[in-house]
Amino acid sequence: MTWLAIGIGNTLRSDDGLGPWLAERIADWRLPGVTIRVVHQLTPELAVEIAQHDRVLFLDSSRTDDEPRLVEVEPAQTANRLGHAMSPGDILAWASAFGARRPAWAARVPGSDYRFGEGLSAAAAEAGERALADIARLLREHTGCTKSV
């Protein structure tokens, strides 16, 4: 079972860097079969890489959630095509062009400070730690890996 974990965000916009921060922490676990990607934003060619893995995990900051959430993601039925931003659902939809309909999850971790700056706010770091516990459980369930994380 292979996983692609994608950390999304801009590390120069404070809590927007939650996705890359989570990705780095997961990379430190060195789990077999788990590939880590860090991206500024989602782009269509990730669909090719998604199609090469069995499971997908999106890691991102959230401005709308109060608590860290780990939710299943379905391919999007519609897409906003005015801007360049793509959602996890958009990417999953594009991945289906390669015959891939992969089970996918998104870890959405609340951020509060999106001003210019490096590093997470204390609240975001604390929420990130809680999200990591949920992510570790998810990966253990699906990979069967018993390695302590």
Next chain:
Amino acid sequence: MTKRIIIDPVSRIEGHAKISIFLDEKDEVLEARFHVTEFRGFERFCEGRPFQEMPGLSARICGICPVSHILASSKAGDMLLAVEVPPTALKLRRMMNWGQILQSHALSFFHLSGPDFLLGWDSAPATRNVFGLIAQHPDLARQGIRLRQFGQEIIEGLGGRKIHPAWSVPGGVREPLTAELRDRFVAWLPESFRAVDHALAFFKGFLDKHREEIETFGDFPSLFMSLIQPDGTWETSDGLLRIGDQTGKILVDDPDPLNYQTHIGEAVEHDSYLKSPYYRPIGYPDGVYRVGPLARLNLCERMGVPRADVELVEFRQRAGRVASSSFHYHYARLIEMLACLENLERLLGDPDLLSGRCRADAGLNRLEGVGISEAPRGTLFHHYKVDEQGRLLKINLIIATGQNNLAMNRTVTQIAKKYLRGTKIPEPMLNRVEAGIRAFDPCLSCSTHAWGQMPLHVQLINAHGEIADEVRRG
């Protein structure tokens, strides 16, 4: 160490595209305006930094076209150093820019605008989506993704990363190409040519059936601006700045980048963070000019590579010597992708690319520098003034999307006049307004990321300043 830079206002960092359509006393369309309510601030918060940092800093402006900023910034740095950039570095910078144009145009054509072409503006919402597109045209969908992937591979291969590669620097580039990378790029080419050939054949068939959209999506006379080689060949990285009019008359052919403000003024509107550049001799707001693929094709004499030159001839047979409809931006993008591939094919055979002599070292020799490069969506200016220590005193960036701002306003106005009747926003008009803006492929909100997407907000405002109708989408 944690660093924080406070910039006010900070409450509007998400990108929003807002369109206001103003009606007269008879509820007929008076004009439309496209606003961007996103604050950037790069021109101010980079003040005080060493100019050598600017390629890396300004790359953060955008996650889609960072290479454009890196290249324009490096060129401004070249001028401050007053060095002659080694030929290998010039070639490699060009190569990265072609990769950048490929990936950006592929995103615009196949993914953002593809559903319009392939499924139709008025097709059922239930099928006007990615799945409908993949179901009806799976090959094009896959080819588009792979083509974009090739462009990204070039950027990552040369720069070490896909986004924000800190590779091009004042004086040249950090690393040359390796033989292994060259061979990898060469292996990608046949598949990429097939993708562009397929898209061109499809699009030409589509064009003949959509005369109405061609005549409605921003079809008006204007000026055009782009870089161009001195002999008139299509250019994306160097050369001179050319401005021409709708009749094909050349108004400006200026080899000195420091003169750009002689030709271009920048207007600021109270309701948008997007500046409105204009052609200074005509003034604001009538000095409308367009930049980007359409401008580059309108201003050049030839593409400089055989297959794209054949396509340029056909383009002009279909659209005129100077194409006036903004709808033809899409067609121009396809021809530019073909030209990028042909140029890559040609350049990849050059042994000079592997040379280690790819960066000129020097200290500060000038206090003012301007770098001009062609971003996928148009001409990009980076203008720096520095002190004796090379610290930035003043920065001016003129972004391609801003330069198309006035043209986008006219485009939306034209579409609204055609499709709006009364004081309700009809679905067909909304679809076409979106598509009309997409023709320019504006880059609005790439400097920040947050969960969610950029919504479109359209307001219809009557002669009394009241909101008659409004729609949010996205």
